[in-house]
Amino acid sequence: MSTSTVAPEIVAFARDVREALADLPADEVDDLTEGLEADLAESLAEDLRRTLPDPVAYAAELRAAAGLPTRAPSRGLWGGLADAWRDDVARTKEAITRSPALASALAFFVPLRPVWWIARAWVAIWISAAAYGDEQGFAFEPVWIVPLLGAIVVSVQWGRGLWQFPRLRGLLVVGNILAGVAFLPVTLSAYGNVDDDYVRAEYVDEGSYDVDGLAMSGEPVTNIYAYDAAGNPLTGVQLFDIEGKPLVPNRDVDTTSIQQTPATLETGAKVFNVYPLALTQMIWDEFGELVPDPDVDPAKLAAYANGPFLRVPAVQAPAAVQPTEPVAPLNE
Amino acid sequence: MDATQLLKGVLDVAVLAVVEDEDGYGYDVVRRLRAAGLEDVGEASVYGTLRRLYTAGALTSYVVPSEEGPHRKYYGINAQGRATLELQRKVWAEFSTTMNQLLEAA
Numbered sequence: 001m002s003t004s005t006v007a008p009e010i011v012a013f014a015r016d017v018r019e020a021l022a023d024l025p026a027d028e029v030d031d032l033t034e035g036l037e038a039d040l041a042e043s044l045a046e047d048l049r050r051t052l053p054d055p056v057a058y059a060a061e062l063r064a065a066a067g068l069p070t071r072a073p074s075r076g077l078w079g080g081l082a083d084a085w086r087d088d089v090a091r092t093k094e095a096i097t098r099s100p101a102l103a104s105a106l107a108f109f110v111p112l113r114p115v116w117w118i119a120r121a122w123v124a125i126w127i128s129a130a131a132y133g134d135e136q137g138f139a140f141e142p143v144w145i146v147p148l149l150g151a152i153v154v155s156v157q158w159g160r161g162l163w164q165f166p167r168l169r170g171l172l173v174v175g176n177i178l179a180g181v182a183f184l185p186v187t188l189s190a191y192g193n194v195d196d197d198y199v200r201a202e203y204v205d206e207g208s209y210d211v212d213g214l215a216m217s218g219e220p221v222t223n224i225y226a227y228d229a230a231g232n233p234l235t236g237v238q239l240f241d242i243e244g245k246p247l248v249p250n251r252d253v254d255t256t257s258i259q260q261t262p263a264t265l266e267t268g269a270k271v272f273n274v275y276p277l278a279l280t281q282m283i284w285d286e287f288g289e290l291v292p293d294p295d296v297d298p299a300k301l302a303a304y305a306n307g308p309f310l311r312v313p314a315v316q317a318p319a320a321v322q323p324t325e326p327v328a329p330l331n332e
Numbered sequence: 333m334d335a336t337q338l339l340k341g342v343l344d345v346a347v348l349a350v351v352e353d354e355d356g357y358g359y360d361v362v363r364r365l366r367a368a369g370l371e372d373v374g375e376a377s378v379y380g381t382l383r384r385l386y387t388a389g390a391l392t393s394y395v396v397p398s399e400e401g402p403h404r405k406y407y408g409i410n411a412q413g414r415a416t417l418e419l420q421r422k423v424w425a426e427f428s429t430t431m432n433q434l435l436e437a438a
Contacts, residue, residue, distance in 0.1 A: 006402075031383065031384060031387050032380055032383065032384070033383075034383055034387070035383060035405065036379070038402065038403070038405060039358050039379045039383075039405070041401075041402040042357060042358055042359055042401070042402050042403075042404055042405065043358060043359045043362075043375055043379070045398075045400075045401035045402050046359040053375075053376075058376045059376075061374045061376035061377050061380070062376050062377070062379075062380040064340055064377065065340065065343055065374070065376070065377035065378075065380045065381050065384075066380060066381075066384055067340065067341075
């Protein structure tokens with residue numbers, strides 16, 4: 001029968017059994033487990049209520065039935081640690097399957113494993129990119145895209161049990177755990193990067209909002225007083241930026257205590273980019289509300305209305321607008 | 333004494349014996365062994381033994397399609413398997429006679 005019809009839990013179980021036999025020579029493992037998936041599918045089909053047994057115990061039984069010794073214990077410190085880890089994992093798995101609540105929680109997370117396969121590839125590449133300072137928020141410099149795709153392929157194939165790396169197993173398991181531990185800090189760090197960019201972008205963007213409006217050297221600009229070439233004050237001057245956006249003053253009355261009155265266009269729209277704007281001095285009343293100051297100095301109001309200067313020096317004859325190509329004299 | 337320990341040494345001959353008269357698939361062999369009194373026989377042991385005996389050339393194997401479930405892999409004994417079984421029958425008979433005498437005499 002083809003492997004494609006074998007249930008994924010059987011494939012995973014068979015993989016765990018083979019892992020538990022990994023200390024044996026490869027051909028011995030093949031002898032013991034050849035057709036294991038099909039046999040498991042058959043035995044499960046015989047009794048529908050049955051669940052898969054513990055793979056480590058199953059492997060031990062295969063080993064014993066074949067007259068092979070139990071897993072060689074003298075495998076040095078790392079081998080011993082790996083065995084202990086495997087035993088713990090096996091016991092934990094068994095405990096989980098015995099508790100209905102844990103089992104259903106596990107059943108919920110098992111289909112999400114592919115998400116982790118991709119996430120761990122991303123974590124690995126993100127950390128690598130960060131080591132070169134190439135990370136950009138959740139992403140990185142384009143040169144890292146190819147390693148990322150490669151890491152995803154390897155991670156997913158490993159997760160599906162299609163690619164086994166018997167010699168690198170310990171390294172991969174440790175890497176998997178490290179990726180799990182690093183996932184949260186890396187995500188937070190990546191998010192922090194994004195956040196910075198976001199805040200910066202937003203700050204620039206807010207020039208278009210009424211609330212912020214114009215500023216000069218960081219100080220709010222509450223009004224603009226324009227003078228013509230002769231130096232005389234102008235009224236009703238409409239200002240726009242290079243994109244046609246109205247240049248509106250800073251209208252943060254909380255900070256400036258000055259409230260602008262919008263001008264009305266012929267369309268009926270009330271706009272704030274018509275200068276100079278009529279200003280009202282505001283004050284906090286006893287109820288903590290901003291109200292027009294009833295005792296404002298009339299001279300201040302006059303200055304608000306007339307601007308800082310009654311007249312400014314005239315602009316010299318416009319030398320700058322002369323054509324760059326000299327005009328030929330008429331009498332030649 | 334744990335019977336499962338004893339079983340390890342004789343599982344090959346037990347499996348050969350239950351497929352001697354009639355071919356069987358894995359779970360079927362498990363059931364026959366249990367019905368014969370080896371209640372504690374493990375499924376993994378039986379499947380593993382079938383695979384090993386097949387690899388060793390003592391069994392033939394063929395797949396029978398099943399309508400309601402996965403296909404069943406049947407195992408049948410062949411000439412080499414019969415020879416192995418006969419040999420091990422004799423070994424077992426001698427061994428068990430020796431053991432019985434030893435235990436009764438004690």
